[in-house]
Each structure stands twice: as structure tokens, then as C-alpha cells.
Amino acid sequence: MQKSNRNFILFWIFSILFLVGWYFYWQVKNNKEFGTMSAVIDFLPMNELKKAKFKTMAGFAEYLFAKDGEEKTFMLLFQNNMELRPGGGYIGSFGVLKMQDGKVLDLSTHDLSNFDGRVPNGIAPPYPIKETLRVSDWKLRDSNFSPDFLENTKKADEFYRLGQGQEDFAGIVAINSNVLTSFLKVTGPVEIPGYPGTYDSENAVLDLEYQVEQGAYKQGIERGERKSIMNLLAKEIQKKVFTLSMSEKIKLAEIILDDLNRKDIQLYFKDDKLERQAQLAQWDGSVDKNWSEDYLMLVDANMGSLKSDYYMRRSFNYTVDLSGDVPRANLKVTYNHTGKEKNWMTKDYLTYLRVYAPKSSWLTDSKNLGEKRFGDDLGKKYFGTLVGVPLGQTKTIEFFYDLPRAAVENYDLLIQRQSGSGEVKGEVIIIYKSQKKMVYQVNLSSDWKLSDNQ
Secondary structure (H helix, E strand, C coil): CCHHHHHHHHHHHHHHHHHHHHHHHHHHHHCCCCCCHHHHHHCCCCCHHHHHHHHHHHHHHHHHHCCCCCEEEEEEEEEECCCCCCCCCEEEEEEEEEEECCEEEEEEEEEHHHHHHHCCCCCCCCCCHHHHHCCCCCCHHHCCCCCCHHHHHHHHHHHHHHCCCCCCCCEEEEEEHHHHHHHHHHHCCEECCCCCCEECCCCHHHHHHHHHHHHHHHCCCCHHHCCHHHHHHHHHHHHHHCCCCHHHHHHHHHHHHHHHHCCCEEEEECCHHHHHHHHHCCCCCCCCCCCCCEEEEEECCECCCCCHHHCEEEEEEEEEECCCCCCEEEEEEEEEECCCCCCCCCCCEEEEEEEEEECCCEEEEEECCCCEEEEEECCEEEEEEEEEECCCCEEEEEEEEECCHHHHCCCCEEEECCCCCCCEEEEEEEECCCCCEEEEEEECCCCEEHHHCC
16 A cells, blocks of 8 residues: 555544544543543533534544553445445445554555455346446445445445455444545645645535546656545645644534534444444434334435536425325425536436335335336335436436325324435425425435424
């Protein structure tokens, strides 16, 4: 592994996962009057819910930095959500991090174009990978094809071992590429010596993609060095991060918490207690399998449309009619492709959409759908279809389905967010038995529950 790439990944690991917890941890160690990290957090100027989540992160830090002589190894999945997949984004590479007594013992990274060559052929991929991408064998790069992170960690670990990996992981972490934006929102714009332009929270992800995929070749940079800009960018951001004021550090910590809440960072721990804490904080990226009332989750998978998700805008309208003998749902999903012309990054969009609904839901009609597929998964029913959206156009598809009576006896609705899906706006309309109509505007920046918004 090249030194520049190693430094870049080390920086992001500590910044995203450990920086906040590390800060609280050493505040306790160096300020005896507090006694515990919880006491430090209690003094912060924020509401109780945020304090509770900070305490959860601090608990993770205590585990990571404990001087217990235990070696802890983590798998890190780097997901590019400009190429959206059910678990967040296309996995282009992964890392293996080893820590002991709060120190990094080793970090290795693996480009999946190489590692997947060691994974034996013969495992059939889930639909429609073979049909659309002409890929006949399932490998680690496509392992996150479930909307449930725990399921994806199982597949990632399985493919890792099939590729002759030997490590026993204490945890697995997925990080979406747009987490970079979080830091730039606080540090402000960054310039990189020797490279054109300024990187800020609005353009950094796109400009980095261009530099790595196109700019490096035009500048005569060798293929093996084209990602060196990432290390330079990390260094410039690092300089700014460590000069932030206390209020700015708290703001950065809150933005990172937002990334966790949006599922742009997803956590799995082998330790039952830590995993339970991740679940309670809703940072485990799980589909709620215990929810027994109405349910909705929209799950997209970019099927060979390059990095077109940068240009896609999604919205939905969900109407539930409870006034008749059978509760009925009408779901409209709209895709707006804002890309204007085909280039190295975008073309006509093709996604495999799965709509997750309560188990025993029954699709009765649809509009603008192609071939439909049905299945049971994660305690839910799903309706699946391929959706094509030409450049610069908008397309709306529609589902009509009956809901199980048991799901609406004391009506409530949970809408879960797909990791990496960007901003998704929607409208929820409920027509009750009395004909009373309630309308809710939804910004799906995290999971949304009707009873929390009444």
C-alpha cells in the first residue's frame, strides 16, 4: 500500500470515527474533576437527545482506547454513494485496521478490483446484477445489496474469507464518500498546493471524482499516483480541524452525529453490549424487523449508470386510505435526472427499485412499471422493478397495494431511510375512518415515524 493512501485513510478513520470520542476521553483523563466522560458531556450546550448520542460515542471511544492489552481489528468499507447501492454505495476498496491500547498497530487497504480476483467464482449474484451488469459471479464489491447493514456485514465477512482473508473482526464500519462534506462545512474552503481550484462543501466530492478519474491523466500523473490528492486534501483539512475553536469542534461533532443519523456512517460491533448501544442510537443501519404497523422503505440500486446518483433527485407521495373495509396504499415515486449530457460521470439512469411494505401487503395495480418482482425479506414484503430515467428527464412510477388489517388497527407509520440516498422529500397523506385527512411534509434526512410528528 502506498504511503500517501495509507495516511489519507488513517486521517479519515480517526476524524470520522474516533476524533470526537477521543476528545471526550482525554478531557476526562486530564481533568479529574469530571470523573467520567458522561460528566464532561453533561456540561455541553446541547439538548438531552444529542447528549445521549454523544455518550454513546464516548462509550465506543472508551472501548477503542482502553489500555487492556487486547488487539482489536476492524474492517472498513469505503462506499461511493454517487453510485448508489442498497447498503449505501459501490464498494471500491476496504481497509483492515488493527488497534491495541488506543494505538494503531497496522492499517492495510485493498482495491477490490484486485482483491475480488481471489474470491472464487460460482456464487450467483442477486437479481438484477447479472441481467444488467453482465456480472455472473457475486464478489465483495457488490456485497452490500441488502438495505440492512447487519446482513451486509455478514456477506462482506464471508467474501473476505473466501478471498483468503484471515482476520477476526471486532467490528465493521461503512463510510459513504459524502462524509467529506461534513468537515468542509466547518473548516471552510481548502486549497491544495499544486492543484487547481478550491475544495468546499458544495463541490469537493464532485471535483475529487473528476480529479481522480480525468484530471490526473490530463496533468500527466501516473495511474498509481492519481489518488495522492486525497492525502494532500486530508492534510489541509487536518490543519484546519486542529485549529478550530471549542464551539467549532462541537459543531463538527454534531455534524458527524448527523452523518451517523443519516446512515452515511454505519457501525457493527461483535461485542454484544456495543452493538446494542449502536442499535439504540440507530447507528447500526438496520431495517426495523420488529415494527408491526405500516412501513415504507424505498431502496435503489444503481445498475451501471456510472456516478449518476450525484444528479438524481428523488421524491415520493404516499397516501393511505383507512376509510374502507380494506386499508389501501398509493405510492408515487418520482425520479428527476438533472444531468444534461452523457459524459465520463453520467448517462441515462437505470435503477433497481425495491419498495418494502408490511408483510402480507398485496400489489393490486401499478403505473409506468416494467417487469415486476415480489419477495419476502427482513420481515417485510417487497415489490421490485427496474426504472430507467433518460438524461434531463423526470419519471414517476406508481404502486397501488392493499395493506394487512393488522398493520393499521392503531395506525402508525415508519419510513426508513436508505443509506447514501441523499435528500429525499415526500408527502404523506392519511385518510382516516372518519374521512378526516391529515397531510405531512417529510424530509427523509433520517428515519421518520408518524407518531413522532403528530
